[in-house]
Amino acid sequence: MTTRAALLVLADGRFPAGGHAHSGGAEPAVKAGRIRDAQDLADFCLGRLHTTGLTSAALAAAAALGLDPLALDEAADARTPSPALRGVARKLGRQLMRAARATWPSPELAALAEARPRGAHQPVVLGLTARAAGLGPADAAHCVAYEAVSGPATAVVRLLSLDPFEATAVLARLAPALDQVAEQAAEAARHGIDALPAASAPLLDISAEAHSAWPVRLFAS
Amino acid sequence: MHLDHAHNAPTAVSADAARPDGTRRALRIGLGGPVGSGKTATVAALCRALRDRFSIAVVTNDIYTREDAAFLLRNAVLPPERIQAVETGACPHTAIRDDISANLEAVEDLEDSVGPLDLILVESGGDNLTATFSKGLVDAQVFVIDVAGGDDIPRKGGPGVTTADLLVINKTDLAPYVGSDLDRMARDAAGQRGELPVVFTSLTGADGVAPVADWVRARLADWAA
C-alpha cells in the first residue's frame, strides 16, 4: 500500500516547509560552547533524538494512525513547556500544512487547518500529511525522528563551518538509533494518546527561551 | 472588513491572485540584490513615496534576524504593524526561492491583520547575484545593485540582473568617486536584459526613488486593471 518514494519526498530537506530556518536548539548550544565539533554534534543529536525526537515522532505516528489530531495537538502543548518552542512548533506546523495541502490534498488536512488556523504542532501536521500521502505511522515517525537530528546537523555545518562530510557521517552513525526511536514511537502510538511518550530535554527548553530573546541570531530557533 | 483566512482556503497555497473571497489580493513585489546595494533604503523611500495613496506593508528577510525591520521601524516609514520580519537561517535565497513558506505566512498574516492592502514589498536578505524570488511568492521583482559594487556587474549578468522585472542601479552619486562608468553599465544592462527596464537612482537627492516609484505605480495600475 505505502510508497517508499512518497516518504523520500516528505523527508527531503528541500521539502518547502520552513525547516531550513531552524537549528533545533543547535545555535544556542554552539554559542554556549556545548557544541564545538562533530563529536559534540553527535552527542547533541543523540540526546535530542531520545527526548523531543521520540516525543514528536510518537505524536506524528499517532496522527498518521488516525488518532484525533486536536487531542494530539493538546498533548503536544502539554509536552512543550517552553512557549518559544510551542510557537515554533505551530509556526512550522502552519508552514508544513501549506506545503502538504499543495502536494497531498486531503479532507483531514483541510479540517485541521480550519480548526487551527494559526497552525497545529508540526509533528501532528506531519502525521496527517504522511497519512494523506499513503504512508503509515512508522514512516511518519521515521520522518520526524530524522528531522530531529538533520536540522541541527545542517545548522552546525553553517554555524561552525563544520566539514559537511563529518556532519553527514554523524547522521549516518545515528541510523540504528533513529530506527529504534521510530519503531518505539510507532509502537507507542498503537496504545492511544495517554500512552504516548513525553520525553523531555531540560537544556533544550531552557536554551530555547534564551535564544528566542537574542537580538541577533542566524536561526529562528 | 476582512474575512478571509487565506491559509484555510483549499486554493491558497501559493501566489494565487485572488483572495478566497474572490477579491484581488495585494500586489507583491520582491526586492533583491547584493548586500549593501541599498535595498532597505529603496524600500524605505518607496514607502514614503507611495504610502499616502496606497495601503502598503513590508516583509523583510534578514540574515541576522530583525536588523532591516528595525531600520524601517526606526525611520517610521510605516506603522510597526505593517512590517514583518522573516528569519532565514543563514540562507536568505532559500527563503525567497526554494522554500517560500515562511514568507507566504508573513504576507498573508499582514493581509489578515492590517489588510486589505494594495502592495506588499518583500525585501530579501542581502545575497549574491543569483538570488531571485519564486513566482510562487511575488508577482514582480526588482533587483538592486549599486555603482560602488563594480561597474562590471551588469556585464557579468546572473539571474538577478538578467531576469528581474526592473533593474535598479543605485548610488549614482558615488560614480565619480569609485570610478564607475554609468554609460557602460547602462549599455551592458541593456545587452543582458533586452527590453526589460533599467533605472538609475541616487537616494540622497530629493525624490531620488522616483523612477522606481513610477514603475511600481504602473505595476499597481496593471494589477488593479
Next chain:
Amino acid sequence: MSVTATARIRAVADGRGATSLPVLESGGPLALRRTRSPDAAFARVTVVGAMSAPLGGDRLAVEARAEDGARVSVDSAAATVALPGAGPDAGPASYDVRLSVGEGAELHWLPEQLVSAYGSELDMTTRAELASTARLVLREEQVLGRQGESTGRLSTRLTVRRAGRPLLDQQTAYGPGAPGGWDGSAVLGGHRAVGQLLLVDPAFEGGVPAPRLLGPTAALTPLAGPAVLVTALAADARLLRAVLDEALKVLLKESKALRNA
C-alpha cells in the same frame, strides 16, 4: 525483602476556614506526621523516614487528595534516597505519587530532593488531577548521585491534568541504561541536579507571567494553560534549591497580586 506500601492523605475543609485530615495513613517506610503549619489556613503534613527508601524492588506510593476547598501542604523531613536492592535480582524500585486537588482547593507538594544513589534503579511517576479551580504548587528535584558518586538509573514522569485535559507531561531518563545522550549538550549538559517547580493557579487565566530566564540554566515558562513551570539545572542540590526557592517566592507574590487585583 522488598516492600510494597502506600501512604494516604485526605484533606477536607472543616467549614470553619481550616482544613482537617480525616485520612493520614503511613505506609511502609513512608511515615506521615501532621506538623505545625506556619499558615493557619493550611493543614501541613511531613513525610518522615523515607531517607533510605526506596530500595530496589520496592513499590512505594503516596496518595494525597485535597477535597473541595481544602488547603494542605505536604513536605518531607529529608531527601529521599533511591538505593540498590538487596541481591542482584531485586529489580528496579517504583515510587508513585498520586495527587488530586478539588474545586477551590489548594495543594502544596514540596518534598525534599530525590537522590539517585550509584547502582540504584528507580521509576518515579507523579500524576496530578486538578479541578478547574484548583491550585497546585509542586516541586520536584532530582540529584544524580550522592556526594562524589556517579548516578543510578532514574526515570521520572510528571503528568498534570486539569479539568480532565492534559496540562503538563514530562518524562526524563538519566543514568546507566538510560537512552543515549542524557548527559549531553541537549539534555543535562553535565549538570547533576535538575528540578521543576510548577504553579497552577486559576488566577493566571487573567494573565500568565511572561517567560523569563532565571540564570544561564533556568527558565520560567508559562504553559498552555493557567500555569507556570520553572525548569532549572544546577551543579548540585543546594544551588538548584536556591534558584527554585527564589522563583517560588516571586511566583507566589505574582499570583497573590493577580488574585487581589
